[in-house]
Amino acid sequence: MKKFINDPKQFVPEMLHGLALANPDTLRYVPEYNLIHRADAPNDNKVTIIQGSGSGHEPAHVMTVGRGMLDAACPGDVFAAPPMDYIYETTKLMSSPKGVLLLVNNYTGDRMAFDMAQELSEADGVKVRTLFIDDDVSVQDSTYTVGRRGVAGNFFVMKAVGAASENGADLDELMRIGEKVNSVTRTMGLALTACTPPSKGSPLFELGEDEIEVGVGIHGEPGRRRDKWAPANELVEELLEAVVSDLPFASGDRVALMINGLGGTPISELYLLYGIAHDKLTERGITVGRNYVGEYCTSLDMAGASLTLVKLDDEIEALLAAPAEIAIRVF
Amino acid sequence: MKKFINDPKQFVPEMLHGLALANPDTLRYVPEYNLIHRADAPNDNKVTIIQGSGSGHEPAHVMTVGRGMLDAACPGDVFAAPPMDYIYETTKLMSSPKGVLLLVNNYTGDRMAFDMAQELSEADGVKVRTLFIDDDVSVQDSTYTVGRRGVAGNFFVMKAVGAASENGADLDELMRIGEKVNSVTRTMGLALTACTPPSKGSPLFELGEDEIEVGVGIHGEPGRRRDKWAPANELVEELLEAVVSDLPFASGDRVALMINGLGGTPISELYLLYGIAHDKLTERGITVGRNYVGEYCTSLDMAGASLTLVKLDDEIEALLAAPAEIAIRVF
Amino acid sequence: MSAESSPSPSGDLAVAEFVVRVIAETCVENEKYFCDLDSVVGDGDFGYSLARGFEQVLEHWQDFDRTDASTFILKIATAITSRIGGTSGPIWGTGFLRVGMTLKANPAITASDVVAALRSGVEGIKKRGNSDVGDKTLIDALVPAIDAFERAADAGTEASDALRAMATAARSAAEATSAMQAKRGRASYSGERSIGSPDAGAVAVAVLAERLADTWPSRPTV
Amino acid sequence: MSAESSPSPSGDLAVAEFVVRVIAETCVENEKYFCDLDSVVGDGDFGYSLARGFEQVLEHWQDFDRTDASTFILKIATAITSRIGGTSGPIWGTGFLRVGMTLKANPAITASDVVAALRSGVEGIKKRGNSDVGDKTLIDALVPAIDAFERAADAGTEASDALRAMATAARSAAEATSAMQAKRGRASYSGERSIGSPDAGAVAVAVLAERLADTWPSRPTV
Numbered sequence A, B: 001m002k003k004f005i006n007d008p009k010q011f012v013p014e015m016l017h018g019l020a021l022a023n024p025d026t027l028r029y030v031p032e033y034n035l036i037h038r039a040d041a042p043n044d045n046k047v048t049i050i051q052g053s054g055s056g057h058e059p060a061h062v063m064t065v066g067r068g069m070l071d072a073a074c075p076g077d078v079f080a081a082p083p084m085d086y087i088y089e090t091t092k093l094m095s096s097p098k099g100v101l102l103l104v105n106n107y108t109g110d111r112m113a114f115d116m117a118q119e120l121s122e123a124d125g126v127k128v129r130t131l132f133i134d135d136d137v138s139v140q141d142s143t144y145t146v147g148r149r150g151v152a153g154n155f156f157v158m159k160a161v162g163a164a165s166e167n168g169a170d171l172d173e174l175m176r177i178g179e180k181v182n183s184v185t186r187t188m189g190l191a192l193t194a195c196t197p198p199s200k201g202s203p204l205f206e207l208g209e210d211e212i213e214v215g216v217g218i219h220g221e222p223g224r225r226r227d228k229w230a231p232a233n234e235l236v237e238e239l240l241e242a243v244v245s246d247l248p249f250a251s252g253d254r255v256a257l258m259i260n261g262l263g264g265t266p267i268s269e270l271y272l273l274y275g276i277a278h279d280k281l282t283e284r285g286i287t288v289g290r291n292y293v294g295e296y297c298t299s300l301d302m303a304g305a306s307l308t309l310v311k312l313d314d315e316i317e318a319l320l321a322a323p324a325e326i327a328i329r330v331f
Numbered sequence C, D: 001m002s003a004e005s006s007p008s009p010s011g012d013l014a015v016a017e018f019v020v021r022v023i024a025e026t027c028v029e030n031e032k033y034f035c036d037l038d039s040v041v042g043d044g045d046f047g048y049s050l051a052r053g054f055e056q057v058l059e060h061w062q063d064f065d066r067t068d069a070s071t072f073i074l075k076i077a078t079a080i081t082s083r084i085g086g087t088s089g090p091i092w093g094t095g096f097l098r099v100g101m102t103l104k105a106n107p108a109i110t111a112s113d114v115v116a117a118l119r120s121g122v123e124g125i126k127k128r129g130n131s132d133v134g135d136k137t138l139i140d141a142l143v144p145a146i147d148a149f150e151r152a153a154d155a156g157t158e159a160s161d162a163l164r165a166m167a168t169a170a171r172s173a174a175e176a177t178s179a180m181q182a183k184r185g186r187a188s189y190s191g192e193r194s195i196g197s198p199d200a201g202a203v204a205v206a207v208l209a210e211r212l213a214d215t216w217p218s219r220p221t222v
Ligand SMILES: Nc1ncnc2c1ncn2[C@@H]1O[C@H](COP(=O)(O)OP(=O)(O)O)[C@@H](O)[C@H]1O
Pocket: A079, A080, A081, A108, A109, C038, C042, C043, C044, C045, C046, C047, C049, C085, C086, C087, C088, C089, C091, C125, C128, C129, C130, C131, C136, C137, C138, C139, C184, C185, C186, C187, C199, C200, C201, C202
């Protein structure tokens, strides 16, 4: 394993330390709970929005804390839901009279930790609601799972409820918006290489020089199937078909299109994929109203990409277009 | 080679096609010359700023075209300076009465192509000046080279002249500013893995499982030396020492600090490096006035990072802080 | 904790300390092995999560309230729940919590109290994880292991032999999970590809039960 | 283009067409080999750049102005300069440009005119690249190759033998670049590590000269 790292056990704290140092005006860091929060949170006039989940998906979610997005993030270690404690303490520290909204990607570990923390916080008198995100269409047979996984589509839920909460929406309204966005968001990803978690020190799975993993999870969970590498045109067609046919999206729809890099894929390739996907949507009569190209929800150093579509209506499009500010910036 | 690609020969055009589709309001694409330009360029009241260089360094430079940054970019193929033609035609198409500023990273191929294009454009009556950028401290013995290479530090020159040109600065003033910024900018990089150019299809060099390349170039040119992997603290110390001692930067200085990913390194690791570098500068009495963490000038899919310092004064800091807009955005 | 006698409260505490310590040390020692098991169709962090959590338990070993065995286990449960991330924090935390709570209701601990406590722990895990026997989780090793222990205890077997019976049952049940398709946890996303390798949590239960059986004779006696 | 006779303008054109075509085809065929040579201490794109440029030349083969040999070469030079990126575009473009310009000044082309044109090409490259013999570039193969050709031509050797002498000199000069440290181009950044492998441009010159010598007998004659 060749990473920029000192001690695998300190990987997450050291990253958070750097993130806090790089954003002294806007972010605060509470090391005990891996907590990154807005310097101005909690705010009595605003529902607090918190996301946990494991680390290794950066910028999600610690780097998407900021005005119009999350108020706080309390990640667990790499690919591990945060200990219940982190969520409970974060909820208490960040509690607002308007309430707390917990955003949770739909995984067993995350659900359990957030459920427990919610129970405890409510016992303390905090108003808490939890929103589960499950946009991944690669998981087909849900009788054998706890349902779909939450992957890169969580960005859109975060963005929408973040914008609405800046406008003063209450907890019920945020739940409505978040559930609505989640219900029209679909994602499918594929990996060209496996990722290497720092504590494991070797790739999570072995892919041959000409193999890809279709429908891979963002924790390196194997996907729908292993397949042969194919040209970008074919891979985009496969991702797009899986996503479009699932909602389904139809001719005449207006969508947001995201090409999300999984960590090791250069942005040049992501734009190449974007061009193909945009053209293919146009052929299907689907209009791209907003687009997103870059890294939103990664899987450490995995080479790969996911494609997300969100069906837009006026309300969603306005929320996505609202201004926001986060740690990831260029200037 | 596993990349998202159709045909290596179409890699750059297909990427540019996607970039243009993703930015219909702000960018225009002229396929004949790999030209990406602002929709509102050329502007008679503003010096036009153009950067060429090879592709494979994205977001540099096609994705940094926008208000307050470049007016146009006309990249060559991956790691190859643009054919003289592209530069000449771009200069003509984008020429402004206030003149054209060509930004060129200091490499033989780029210098020659830009020199020839400048000669031809001047013969056509276009006012052209060329600014060479050479921030890489890893090239030590300049009698054996054409001098230092231009690497990630080119971002600061672009940003400063971009901001000044928005304020109406003339060509001489932009040359003064650009040369000044270049003269106080220093960079040093290292690679954990080699990159794989699409046309070659295999890594440019072989690094052992525990080896790193110190002082690597952004085209995969070998660096100062091959060394053993070491913990992040030690690697940052090496990069920082090379950079700090070169200008030199001294206690009491105020700097901009950039941790630039080379393409395959996740942003989590970049923030980890940032935290270490920030702390080490603080120990040396050097204040980080502005910071930059992410991918600015990459080397395809290379895992690695570079560290850049810019010595700030009031003029430079104001130019770096000025607003700007480019294709790489999150929202 | 022999099958017949009901030991003194301080004896119960010593047993609880011994058992928890063996579990904690075994998890720390098997970090890599447990991670590797979780890598096959999971995300490879099972051993890491347990090791980090039980390291904390060992580090603060002297600080846990030792009023009695059940209090001690409840404090351990809280530490596990707070410090272990991933699925394992809530699962193992809930298990220890239910064990502690059940024992609290039965101050004079007999072998059948232990069985009741363990069964209650399993019920807690099932509820927490919305899971059951047959889902290819640690439950598939725990349930047969407790059954075996109960049978042995009911037959009046010595504690060390009851533990050995438990370990043997856990091991074969863990191995049997290879043939199952995962219905819970990350492994479930890989569908039929989860068949052919054992569940990491189930194997961990077998390893722990074996270690308890091995070390039982060397426990400090009050 | 034999050493004695001064062939007709149309004969010159045919020779120019033949030579350019051999160069173009050889560069296209050797794309991968030339890239590999450039990978050792360069950036691996030398063959790719040449191949893409000369592909264009071959694709538009019929479109180049064929008024005379020098015009033809000048048009080729422009195409190379416009279409080849990297260092090689300006370098090769300048070389062809100077060759064409020098031939233009000497309408009745003799062997010594060819030598003068080639020398002028090399001077152009040196000026463009701020480089010279000893910098470990294609110049280190070109100069000895032209010297050998000149010696042979001066001695009245047949063209095919003069070309063979040129090829032999180019090959051994290219091999000799292995011992040199690069002072120009990307290879120079690797300092002493550039020693031990030949320069990609120099080897390309050797390959081209050999191919010219090999194919010369089969050239179409007017
Ligand atoms: N819903 C569940 N109920 C009970 N046990 C579960 C459940 N899901 C997973 N497990 C157990 O947890 C183990 C994985 O733990 P861990 O690696 O910490 O989880 P993750 O990385 O998926 O969050 C599995 O091997 C299985 O034994």
